[in-house]
Amino acid sequence: MANGSDIKGYVHSLETFGLVDGPGVRFVVFLQGCSLRCQFCHNPETWHSGGEEWSAEKLWQKAFRYKQYWKSNGGVTVSGGEPLLQIDFLIEFFKLAKKAGVHTALDTAGQPFSTNPDWLEKFKTLMEYTDLVLLDLKLMDEDGHKALTGKTNQNILEMAKWLSENSNKMWIRHVLVPNLTDDEADLKKMYEFISTLKTVERVEVLPYHTLGLAKWVSMGIEYPLDGVKVPTEEQIKRAEEILHTADYQK
Numbered sequence: 001m002a003n004g005s006d007i008k009g010y011v012h013s014l015e016t017f018g019l020v021d022g023p024g025v026r027f028v029v030f031l032q033g034c035s036l037r038c039q040f041c042h043n044p045e046t047w048h049s050g051g052e053e054w055s056a057e058k059l060w061q062k063a064f065r066y067k068q069y070w071k072s073n074g075g076v077t078v079s080g081g082e083p084l085l086q087i088d089f090l091i092e093f094f095k096l097a098k099k100a101g102v103h104t105a106l107d108t109a110g111q112p113f114s115t116n117p118d119w120l121e122k123f124k125t126l127m128e129y130t131d132l133v134l135l136d137l138k139l140m141d142e143d144g145h146k147a148l149t150g151k152t153n154q155n156i157l158e159m160a161k162w163l164s165e166n167s168n169k170m171w172i173r174h175v176l177v178p179n180l181t182d183d184e185a186d187l188k189k190m191y192e193f194i195s196t197l198k199t200v201e202r203v204e205v206l207p208y209h210t211l212g213l214a215k216w217v218s219m220g221i222e223y224p225l226d227g228v229k230v231p232t233e234e235q236i237k238r239a240e241e242i243l244h245t246a247d248y249q250k
């Protein structure tokens, strides 16, 4: 069995002063690899394996250099790509952070979640060292979700329920794309689902933006949302009202 220190993480990039992926100022690690193919993805270069190889210890030492920015509520966030594809590395990295008393957040789309006993055991271990999960919900309609991302949403919704039942804090995030993820009935269904969860601390609407377009083009992939506009203030407000985001801001 691999020793913790032997496990390597494959890192796409690092952000030393993140302000949007969890509370306070955060050191954000973007891991490489994702099995979803969201049409609105602004990081398609994280989809495939590869990236820079780091040990958890080396990455932790790098992150900890920025501790003076974190104050009382900041810390480290691991995002992606899909960080749960590297769950063994995540466990080692978050263990080091918690040993130093630092807040840890996991930014995930939940796609790798599985009730397979071996996987779930690892996930339980990871949750012991995770203070907050930022979970993306993209669409409630399963067929629509498959068309949008290439995969089912059933295990993602299962993950949200599991976190709720196991007292793990969550922020739910929804990327708003006009005519794609802003259907009123689907947003209402999403709110109904969120309101059944006991540990949601915040619900955020993230407006779609077109910054990823150039990356799709440079990778030679056809951009499915060519011509789709970013949502207006009014469209964002409407989605926030349907999802009752104000009820969750603490």
Ligand code: SF4
Residues within 6 Å of the ligand: 034, 035, 036, 037, 038, 040, 041, 042, 043, 044, 046, 080, 081, 082, 109
């Ligand atoms: S889950 Fe995130 S990284 Fe993966 S395809 Fe969707 S938007 Fe891109």
